[in-house]
Amino acid sequence: MKFKFLGTRGSYPSQKEEHLSYGGNTSCVELSNHQHRLILDAGTGILGLDFELYANLPRIDILLTHLHMDHIQGLAFFKPLFKKNLEVHIWGPGGTSNSLRSHLNRYFSPPLFPVPIRELPCQLHIHEISNSTFTIGAFEITTAFVIHPGPTLGYRIKNGAKVITYIPDHEPMVGSQKLYNKDKWVSGFSLCKNADVLIHDSMYTKEEYPSKIGWGHSSTEHVIQLARRAGVKQLFLFHHNPEYPDNFLEQRLDRIRQNHHEPYDILLATQGMEYEL
Template identity: 30%
Template sequence: MKIFIIDDDESMLELQSVLLAEAGHEILSSTQSGGALEQIRASKPDCVITDIMMPEIDGIQILKQIRDDEDLAETKVIIVSSKSFEFDRRQAMKMGAAGFITKPINPETYINQVDSAFSDQIDMTFWGVRGTLPVPGPRAYKYGGNTSCVTLEFSKGEFFIFDAGSGIKELSNHLLATRGGKLNAKIFISHPHWDHINALPFFVPLYIPGNEFEVLGASHAGTSMRELISAQMDDVYFPITMKEFGSRVYFRDLTQGEYEVDGISVKTFLLSHPGNCLGYRVDYNGRSICYVTDNEYFLPDSPQHNPNYVEKLGAFIEGTDALITDCTYLDDEYPTKVGWGHSCVSQVVEAAHQANVKNLYLFHHDPDQDDTKIDEKFAQSKAALEKLGSSTVVLAPAETDKVTL
């Protein structure tokens, strides 16, 4: 691939050139932004990598000029800048950048960051798959013992976090190790039960200046998402308050509906669970992911069974590439847990099959279940789908498992 690099910092230009050349790319470069556009037009590179803050012409102007030139329509532009502000990233993406990399670059991850701008992939990672309570010790070696947290990382840098159970602490450790904790992200809360919010105060990137987060979720009986998160950090329960956050943190109350978040379509659906609990559907460039927990599919012979609700939820998850959903109980465990707001194997499998779900991810396992019980749940789900002649594939993800879509 032919790559043209523009950076007035000669040492940074040389570092990027060496890394990209070692990865097998053809490199052209310039420290002068003023004459770079003519060189780009003449060489027609596959990709332009440019700094923002440069004399003569800044990187955003170069981006605009390339995007306005029909002859360069196929040329991707990646911004590499020390400007870590969310405004600058958002502006670059809105103007057509394929990626935004923050300086100083990490030589170990730089090539992957550049490659991701061309792959247009979504990385879905599980940081906690348990429900209700963390499960420590040997009972949880295979699947992990942390509670709900899943991330979606998009090729252009958008980063979505779903729920803040104890798994978000593992995510925090990962971010500190791989990017120094630097992050701009959206945090979607399904509902404020403890296992979905109580590890948020342990998410270290919230305390790092320069980071930016928006926390989104449903309000409860007039209590806003900001108030719900703040309440659990009241000094009666926790040694510090949200005032200690060093990052910029915003809050948004959601209802059932359709939203655009970071330019990505996000739909919400109120689930069958005590209180306001939202399921999320993310649609991005022909792919979709549904995060639907906590949710109770009552058995068809139950007086609480609501066919209209089942039909509407089925339409919400219809045809999704990935359904991450509450499958808390084995069928023989469920009769003593009716009304607790969680589902059993047979109903989850039936719903996924009827909605033509491509991949079903079993999630939110009961804390009394050890790894062998989850193995059993997976085996029963697989057998049930085979009996139905279903094309749906079932998976039982473990902590830190990553799936690329």
């Protein structure tokens, strides 16, 4: 299984020079295994995909964690949606009273976007999911709600013996940087358990978090503890804060490595980088 970071930035896209090392596009990760491909989130990173390749696939699957703008902003400009009869599946959480389709309609409708979702030429299938397990091609997918404002899913994706967990927006403990002692009380834990790769929110520093309580994002302390407790093999810090320049991200990573001596690899997710598991 291969995975490629197409968008790693949180909140809003940036073209600032200070963001170009790790990327300015918002959340999007591509998973592939031979003929099967999955797109995780549709932030502006989705615009970096090879549209020609996707327009010729038998089907396209886009898995959304939630519908905040930085995770769907690129969706309307994903050209394969406009290819007649191409089979496109969008998976994601619904609301308590409104469906996923209804929420997507609000984006795909004037004045925000000129083309209503019903007029997209592709053969669109919208799958509303919650805590669930399902299969797409060679991928076994488990989803669970995690703590973030509004309905938000985390994904655990298994391909053969390898597991990638993707939780780009997550505040596992609200108001405290110490996770509960028992694993079952930790949001997202079962998704992360023994994952080969964890791609996880790392929006705030330990020092900044107290002023951002309840905003739905992790501090460094949160993500480090979660990865350690869950026994992951490799952690990619993701959803980089657009207020942090890249050299600050690097300094923070150096501090983490010096102070924590974690038993797993920690890397900064880098736009354009592809890895194989």
